[in-house]
Amino acid sequence: MSEIKDRPYHHGNLRRALIDTAMDMLAADQNWAFTLREVARRTGVSHAAPYKHFRDREMLLRELARIGFIRLGESLTEAMSAGLPSMRAQFVAAAQACIGFACQNPGLYRLMFSADADKTIDPHLHDAAMSTFGILLGLLERGQRDGSFRSVAVSALAAACWAQVHGLAMLAINNQLLEEKVGSAPVPAALDVLLDGMCRND
Amino acid sequence: MSEIKDRPYHHGNLRRALIDTAMDMLAADQNWAFTLREVARRTGVSHAAPYKHFRDREMLLRELARIGFIRLGESLTEAMSAGLPSMRAQFVAAAQACIGFACQNPGLYRLMFSADADKTIDPHLHDAAMSTFGILLGLLERGQRDGSFRSVAVSALAAACWAQVHGLAMLAINNQLLEEKVGSAPVPAALDVLLDGMCRND
DNA sequence: TGCATAAGTTTCTCCTGTAAACATGGAGGG
DNA sequence: CCCTCCATGTTTACAGGAGAAACTTATGCA
Structure with missing residues (x-):
């Protein structure tokens, strides 16, 4: 029926x-x-x-972006719940999941972060994006609680991680991580540098 | 005449x-x-x-992007030659110059890193982008030589910095550095986290 | 002087987004 | 059980954009 x-x-x-x-x-x-x-x-x-x-073309685009954020969130959650031992490993897994998602869905990922997907217009889109961002925040907070990450303002960590991961994703998508300039495995290398700043290393 | x-x-x-x-x-x-x-x-x-x-619309766009990279390079060079004492301070200045450039020329900056400005098509554009990237590389190398930055592969530092700065710029342009989520001064905060990982802190 | 040619203009075709008028078929009231 | 209304389609129309081709000018040069 x-x-x-x-x-x-x-x-x-x-x-x-x-x-x-x-x-x-x-x-x-x-x-x-x-x-x-x-x-x-x-x-x-x-x-x-x-x-x-x-209503118009952009409204469809925003809906696609919204679904994209939901899927990205699922990818992140899945990567983080793989039972990895350390917070650091969990973070790397999540970051790589995000970058992997971007590389596998470059068009969608670009759309999600483009001006076409204007979060100030569509509350649902805004919520979806914030919800996905919240997954990252949650990881950072847990990492701070268990002493893995330094106790600076979580917002500073969040900005750094968000920018780093998103930046790597965008550069990867646009083929701007040229081996000649940035080494053969730029993603883990870059994440390591960032994590050295994030983690307690005493 | x-x-x-x-x-x-x-x-x-x-x-x-x-x-x-x-x-x-x-x-x-x-x-x-x-x-x-x-x-x-x-x-x-x-x-x-x-x-x-x-030849077509995209060829003009690529030329605009090329000029954009040249201007960005000038901004970076200027910021770095302000006689700042430490390498760390120089890096922050350069990063903020880049993000400032993006915020003051969002359309141009987005174009420079969009698919429309395809670096694989136009060697001149590719060269301009690489030249600007080279400014960052130079800073990192000098910082490693004088012991300011850790002696990991410079390509790892480069990837991390490039992604971080570009990521912050893109998020700033797209108004995605919301204070509620990321604090009131996300850029310096994020750079600090990154620099803590980059610098020798012994 | 006069012509070949670079640099502009007109005109044309095909495409897009979007609005308005029209069509239709299924759901709900009599 | 039929008839009417409305959501959901289709057709038609219009304004604009990319780009090609044919036409026009004025310049630099022989």
Whole structure:
């Protein structure tokens, strides 16, 4: 009855279909030339149909970004709950999960941090982003409580980590971590430097 | 004779005029909705004129990015040559100069690190970017020689610094350094954490 | 003097975003 | 059980952008 049958109803639940198609396109095209019309075309509906579900193109983009933050959060949570012994190892795992996520979904990741995904417009998007950021904060707080991380203001740690990881992700995506300049394994190397500043090393 | 008189010649040296107009637009519009046609319009020529000087829209964008890297390099050099006593202070100055540059020219900075400015296509752009990156490398090497910075592989330091500074710049531009999450002065706080890992602290 | 050519302009095609008018079919009231 | 309304589609229309091609000028040079 309520089974998925491709286009059950009037046309099906287009909203979901459009999001899925767009997500697929983001994954496939690293060129990132997003077009509402092509999303509609690939979904098999007229080019005006999407406007019944999204006020404009950017509203769809924001929804994609929101889902991206949720997925990123899941990746982070999963990486951190792998039962790694030290906080430091957990942090490295989370950072690498984030950068891995970015490299596997460059279009989506770029979108999530682009001006198109304006967090001041869409509270849901804002919440999703903050929730994901909160995962990082949680890790840092736990690390401070158990003495792994230094007891400076957690906001300083957070800014440093957030910037570092996001910076590495962006540079990795844009192929700007050239081996000639930055070594063969820049991500762990950079994280080590940061962690040396974060961890208690007495 | 060869004085600038707005439109001296056939029409003047359009190339330069287009670049200047585009640069002004980048500085004014934070919205970053770049159109070749509007650049042409604002420069007072037909919409097809730019194609006599730039193969396509992206070629102009790449030239803008190239100039941006040169300017950023100048900012960095200036910040570093302010006669600051310690390497650490010099690094902070350079980092803040970079982030300040980004905040004052968000459109340009975003362009410089966007997919539109594809460094694999344009060797001149690639060289400009590498040259600017080289300024950072130079600072790190000097700091290692005089014992300020730890003697790990300089490429690890470079990756960490590059990512950190670029990450902070991008987050700052995108208004994602929210005080509630990241404190009131996230930039120096984050740099301090990083520097604690970079510097010899024995 | 006169022509080849760089540099601009017009015109054209194809694409996009978005609005408005129109169509349709399923759900709910009589 | 039918009829009507509305959500969800489609068609059509319009403004703008990228870029190609054909046309026009004025300059530098033979």
